[in-house]
Amino acid sequence: MLLLVALLACDQKDEAQDAAAAALSAILPPLPTPSLSPTPTPSLTPTPSPSSSAAADAGSFPLQVWMKQNMTPRMNAKDWQGMAESLERAAQLAPPNHATAGYPNWVSIAKDGANAARAADLEAVKAACRGCHEQYKNKYRAEMRSRPIP
Numbered sequence: 001m002l003l004l005v006a007l008l009a010c011d012q013k014d015e016a017q018d019a020a021a022a023a024l025s026a027i028l029p030p031l032p033t034p035s036l037s038p039t040p041t042p043s044l045t046p047t048p049s050p051s052s053s054a055a056a057d058a059g060s061f062p063l064q065v066w067m068k069q070n071m072t073p074r075m076n077a078k079d080w081q082g083m084a085e086s087l088e089r090a091a092q093l094a095p096p097n098h099a100t101a102g103y104p105n106w107v108s109i110a111k112d113g114a115n116a117a118r119a120a121d122l123e124a125v126k127a128a129c130r131g132c133h134e135q136y137k138n139k140y141r142a143e144m145r146s147r148p149i150p
Contacts (some may be wrong), residue, residue, distance in 0.1 A: 062149045063093065063140070075125070083117035083125060095144055103136055
């Protein structure tokens with residue numbers, strides 16, 4: 001209502017705009033000043049708890065740390081030679097007596113993955129990783145999670 005009265009009371013366009021702005025500022029709170037720095041957006045990636053990070057960093061999960069340092073970056077970069085080398089090394093990391101200790105396919109899966117990497121076949125490499133993890137990840141964690149890397 002005040003806005004309408006202010007507009008009608010002014011003869012000139014500029015005066016009407018000034019009066020309208022004054023009337024609005026009397027009833028509305030001022031707008032915040034825009035910031036030049038971007039507002040941080042929340043991350044969708046869960047932040048690991050300090051205790052689990054510290055434990056992994058301290059080497060209590062050596063195979064997990066080795067995988068994150070060697071396999072993950074090479075997979076992400078599609079570094080075929082590096083993946084092949086890491087998968088050959090993973091074959092050597094098989095638990096002692098793996099054939100009779102419940103890890104009979106560890107070596108063959110890792111070698112199949114290395115061959116797939118040499119052929120630059122990402123889907124076959126992923127399948128080898130998935131096959132090993134599905135067969136052995138839970139068992140290894142339960143039995144040998146703190147086993148040092150040989």
